[in-house]
Amino acid sequence: MSTDDMDLARKAYAAFNRGDIGAALQHLDPEIEWHMSDVFARSPRVFRGHEGVREVWAMFEESLEEFTAEPVRMHDAGDAILAEVRLSGRARGTRESVTFELVQAWTIRDGRAIRLEVYATLKDAWEARGSMPPSSSSDSISAAGTGRENR
Secondary structure, three states: OOHHHHHHHHHHHHHHHHOOHHHHHOOEEEEEEEEEOOOOOOOOEEEEHHHHHHHHHHHHHHHEEEEEEEEEEEEEOOOOEEEEEEEEEEEOOOOOEEEEEEEEEEEEEOOEEEEEEEEOOHHHHHHHOOOOOOOOOEEEOOHHHHOOOOO
């Protein structure tokens, strides 16, 4: 994956964090496949196309207020970008802070994400790709690149 591909993922996270789903969708292919792990859904599920992405977004928005998806670190996995992501917000209707950590594998073609796979851990994501990270695979990114301030 190229630096441009990492920038595309950063821009999509920033748009999501601004609540601008339309801007985020500009970085996702209209026929994207979003593979959700059973760790985060009741069962493994594939959401398809922009409507599927809207459905995933709505699920998070229904459960969490002040929802954000902050990429903490990105890794070049050759055919994909692995993004270590911290999801956070408050449980809707409460003051309880909620944080989840997961990994999203972005497959990007022709300037748009065509596939997004969700894993519980970085190790799971690398194993699914049939490899382990090279020692120089990480590209740290700051919260400023995601549209959110560091807290």
